[in-house]
Amino acid sequence: MRGPDSAVRGAVVATLRLLPRVSRPLTVAMGAVMVASALVPTAFMLVSGAVIGTLPRAIAAGPSSGAADRVLVLIALAGALFALQQTTGPVLQAVAAALGRRLTLHLRRRVMAASVLPPGIAHLEDPALLDKVAMAQGVGAADISPRELAIAIAMVGSRYLAATAAAVLLAAFRWWLPIILVIEYLLVIRTFRGEFQKSAGVLVGKAEEMRRSAYFRDAALTPAAAKEVRIFGLGQWVEDRFRDSFRTAITAVRRGRRGAWRLMAWAPALFFLTELFTFVLLGRAAVRGEISLGQFTVFASAAGGVGMFASLSQYDLFLQYGAPSVLAAIDLERITAQPHIRLSGGRSSAGLPVHAIRFEAVDFNYPGQGPDRKVLDGLHLEIPAGKSLAVVGENGAGKTTLVKLLARLYDPTAGRIAVDGVDLRDLDPGQWQQRIGAIFQDFVRYQLTVADNVGFGASADVDGDALKLAAARAGALDLVDGLPVGWDTVLSRQFSGGADLSGGQWQRVALARALFAVERGAGVLVLDEPSANLDVRAEAELYDRFLELTEGLTTILISHRFSTVRRADRIVVLDGGRVVEDGSHEALVDAGGRYARMFGLQAARFAP
Ligand code: ADP
Numbered sequence: 001m002r003g004p005d006s007a008v009r010g011a012v013v014a015t016l017r018l019l020p021r022v023s024r025p026l027t028v029a030m031g032a033v034m035v036a037s038a039l040v041p042t043a044f045m046l047v048s049g050a051v052i053g054t055l056p057r058a059i060a061a062g063p064s065s066g067a068a069d070r071v072l073v074l075i076a077l078a079g080a081l082f083a084l085q086q087t088t089g090p091v092l093q094a095v096a097a098a099l100g101r102r103l104t105l106h107l108r109r110r111v112m113a114a115s116v117l118p119p120g121i122a123h124l125e126d127p128a129l130l131d132k133v134a135m136a137q138g139v140g141a142a143d144i145s146p147r148e149l150a151i152a153i154a155m156v157g158s159r160y161l162a163a164t165a166a167a168v169l170l171a172a173f174r175w176w177l178p179i180i181l182v183i184e185y186l187l188v189i190r191t192f193r194g195e196f197q198k199s200a201g202v203l204v205g206k207a208e209e210m211r212r213s214a215y216f217r218d219a220a221l222t223p224a225a226a227k228e229v230r231i232f233g234l235g236q237w238v239e240d241r242f243r244d245s246f247r248t249a250i251t252a253v254r255r256g257r258r259g260a261w262r263l264m265a266w267a268p269a270l271f272f273l274t275e276l277f278t279f280v281l282l283g284r285a286a287v288r289g290e291i292s293l294g295q296f297t298v299f300a301s302a303a304g305g306v307g308m309f310a311s312l313s314q315y316d317l318f319l320q321y322g323a324p325s326v327l328a329a330i331d332l333e334r335i336t337a338q339p340h341i342r343l344s345g346g347r348s349s350a351g352l353p354v355h356a357i358r359f360e361a362v363d364f365n366y367p368g369q370g371p372d373r374k375v376l377d378g379l380h381l382e383i384p385a386g387k388s389l390a391v392v393g394e395n396g397a398g399k400t401t402l403v404k405l406l407a408r409l410y411d412p413t414a415g416r417i418a419v420d421g422v423d424l425r426d427l428d429p430g431q432w433q434q435r436i437g438a439i440f441q442d443f444v445r446y447q448l449t450v451a452d453n454v455g456f457g458a459s460a461d462v463d464g465d466a467l468k469l470a471a472a473r474a475g476a477l478d479l480v481d482g483l484p485v486g487w488d489t490v491l492s493r494q495f496s497g498g499a500d501l502s503g504g505q506w507q508r509v510a511l512a513r514a515l516f517a518v519e520r521g522a523g524v525l526v527l528d529e530p531s532a533n534l535d536v537r538a539e540a541e542l543y544d545r546f547l548e549l550t551e552g553l554t555t556i557l558i559s560h561r562f563s564t565v566r567r568a569d570r571i572v573v574l575d576g577g578r579v580v581e582d583g584s585h586e587a588l589v590d591a592g593g594r595y596a597r598m599f600g601l602q603a604a605r606f607a608p
Helices: 002-022 024-061 066-116 127-136 146-171 176-205 207-221 223-231 235-256 258-287 293-310 314-336 399-406 429-434 450-455 464-473 477-481 503-519 536-549 585-591 594-605
Strands: 356-364 376-384 388-392 414-419 436-439 524-528 554-559 570-575 578-583
Touching: 002 024, 002 066, 002 146, 002 314, 024 066, 024 146, 024 293, 066 127, 066 146, 066 314, 127 207, 127 314, 146 176, 146 293, 146 314, 176 258, 176 293, 207 223, 207 235, 223 235, 258 293, 356 399, 376 399, 376 554, 376 578, 388 399, 399 524, 399 554, 429 436, 436 503, 450 464, 450 503, 464 477, 464 503, 477 503, 503 524, 503 536, 524 536, 536 554, 570 585, 570 594, 578 585, 578 594, 585 594
Parallel strands: 388 554, 388 570, 436 524, 524 554
Antiparallel strands: 356 376, 356 414, 570 578
16 A cells, blocks of 8 residues: 555655745745644643633632633633634635645646657657646546645645644653554554545546546537537437446446445544543543643643544545646656657758758658558658659558658658758757648647737737738738738637638638748748648649749648649659659659559549
8 A cells, every 4th residue: 555655645745845946935835824723723722721720710719810810811812822723724725725826837837848849749649648648737637736736735734733733732641642543543544545545546547538538528518529519419429428438437436445435434433442542541640630620621632633643634635636647747747858759869950951851761650550550661752952742642641641750740660861861860850840831631720810820929010021921922811801800810719809711711821821931941841731621623723822932942742632733843652651653744644654544533523
């Protein structure tokens, strides 16, 4: 049982170390209030003991005696302490919550940075890592945020301090008594926590199942799937799947809790016997006159106070469930900082390529896929700088994969990609990615302003001309002018004053984004079928326009339609993970191979 318990302890220690970094003043304040909230009840015990100790003498001496005055003063003091005791709890909660909110923000930012920093994306497809991300966000841990964890640390911590103070008081009666009590209480509570920890561990193991149930929940609640959920009548189905996967995850947890239930049956009996023993000791000492009435009162309440070692509240659960998320966040940072995820390379790629990019005997399979599932298989391909190249092939031929490797979202499994003779793995990955402007088939429709969709933070005032130029070249300027507040219009109906665009309009915005990237230093442009929802003729027009706009740049056009890319300087046909035909449109048609056949078939459909 040491494992889970020490894991929580490790997480609590890690959190405690983080707190001063998040806010030193709030951490100091929290510590001070914790100590106060532990000492005030102890002081209250002492003062009430003194009241009861003095009371018989005061009664005997009469209401105008000095003893009676002393009792009144003590009662006033007890009242003040009582009032203070009532306020320390809420104040501690508030301070811890303020600190915890900052902790949440701090960790979220670290989790985001850790997820975004790696230049590659392989880690985002690794289920184990995705579980860590989910955990780090508190999702896998019953939605307990670091904020609640901070509150729990404060509350549980102050409870232990108060219990320790009570134990010190009780030691004045029999030094060994609190030692026995504390050991017994801690052992029982440790067993208890161990049981709960086990079920928390089960929940951690079920993070994937939890993510699945969250996916179904989101399908029902968010607009993304709203259309299909209705049209295909998926409502009930989504709801059932949500319930099933949630149940699978939670049933295991419930099973894990059985031990805790058993424990709950015998622990109270043990506690009862212990308290009985303590009070018999105290009562006997009082009857024999070994301790006064006042001392009896103080020791009796101290014995009760030591019992706080054995109490479990919701805050203990917050500790159990919340702590793993902090460790996961820290872990995530460590994992994504690993060299194979961070990707190697530090050489500058400014101005590259001047001559050519060469794929040399490149093999690739996606992470987690067996070596027999090569997507690229000994691929040789030279992409000359300043020219246009079209890559055509059936769906699934590996065209997008080729672009992902070029953009260094993945590294080849074997072989190498060389830019002007330099291995891509030796170039600074972040800087190289800035050299690439790509529009993918699933390009992102950011729910941001048009200006941000094109320029990402380039202000319309500062970079206005560049933005306008990019939009004009992409044929998007009229569209922007027609929007309610021009460049500042948010492209989503989910925000007030927002506007929704048609598929074709979105394409123009994406095209403007790629052209703006050229202004910002991108030298290699890729158009990876953002036109899949256009008809053949419109796609051909889009590609022709793109080629005109990017004349003199290194451009790569991807299409599964052989008939839309004939204006490219050079065309390669991809099949089985390698290049099977290579040449200009005319040369390929003359060669009478697959290109010629497919071109003939597809072009016939839109021949005038
Ligand atoms: P194309 O762009 O030519 O249509 P892709 O490069 O998208 O082809 O895909 C090539 C093959 O790789 C397909 O069999 C596809 O299923 C597989 N694939 C694509 N992306 C992934 C991924 N992230 N993980 C595993 N397999 C993938």
